[in-house]
Amino acid sequence: MNLLRALDSRNVLYRQHQTNLNEISICCPFCEERKESEDTRFRLGINIQNGLAHCFNCGWKARAPYTWEALNRVFNVTLESAFGEVDVAQEEEEKEHQQIFEPLPQGFCLLRWQETLKAPLDEFEAAAKVYLERRGVTEKQVRQKKIGYCTSGKFAYRILFPVWDETKKFCGVVGRDWTGKQKLRYLNSKGLEKVFYNAHKMAKWTGQVHIYLAEGIFDALALERAGEKSVALLGSSLTESQLSSLQKFININLMADADGPGLVSILKTADILSDAEKRVKVIFPINGKKDAAEMLDGEIKKALTQNNYSYDAQLAFRIRHAEEKLKMGEKPFWA
Secondary structure, rough: HHHHHHHHHHOOOEEEEEOOOOOEEOOOOOOOOOOOOOOOOHHHHHHHHOOOEEOOOOOOOOOOOHHHHHHHHHHHHOOOOOOOOOOOHHHHHHHHHHHHHHOOOOOOOEEEOOOOOOOOOOOOHHHHHHHHOOOOOOOOHHHHOOOOOEOOOHHHOOOEEEEEOOOOOOOEEEEOOOOOOOOOEEEOOOOHHHHHHOOOHHHHHHEEEEEEEEEHHHHHHHHOOOEEEEEEEEOOOOOOOOHHOOOOOOEEEEEEOOOOHHHHHHEEEEEHHHHHHEEEEEEOOOOOOOOOHHOOOHHHHHHHHHHHEOOHHHHHHHHHHHHHHHHHOOOOOOO
């Protein structure tokens, strides 16, 4: 199996060298085995052409074929060489993928949740952690989603959420400012409007499940904590590529943001899904909350069961009317 495909299949993030595409770096999986602090800064360099590897944190090093054998063990993949057999169709697909999406930013670091005596959290890591805790994100989600942060380049002082597509190919990152001082709260890698956040989980979901579609990443993470299968739009409305990803699903539930732009987005998305003959329901926040990210798990579960509406022409009219009421400071129909 191709090394990069193997890493993608296990959601292992890697950086490619800016000038030498044969050089990549990953967070070293051997550091803790060797009694060193966890590597979150991509200190293991690997030459995918000759198999030479060296970690600048714990000192682990190897050359082919031992490099591949060690990676096989820790990532549970079948890796016989750097490139494996060349599949022309797959190579063309990967080239097209690289033209659409951006690689992992060079300054990306995985976010640690717990500091250690050997490696306390630095001020930036601590600030990012405080922000995520305030937004309800858990340590489990940080580790499972490979959530990180950046302090240099165009994504500086942002929490970074890696995004994979349904085939587990890395597509880029969503960057959320944690300082409150940047002009743009969110900054996305190019091409992300073609995929969902959490798309890499969709392949395991059967077409009969109720999938929850949220406007933002924090909403999707909140729905996930409440036990639901959720994805997030990475744009203002559903794109043709995203609609194609939903082809096998029948029941699609839209988690609304209770503000003007959110309602406009819900109407656009619901109309597209209805035209595609999906069974669409719209769920509204309760207790005066603006969106799923503001609600507690219990509130989300209550909203899903008691504040959901089947989408049809009548509901569309009520949503448009609610948008006008919100502008005038009046309560909408679901409040």
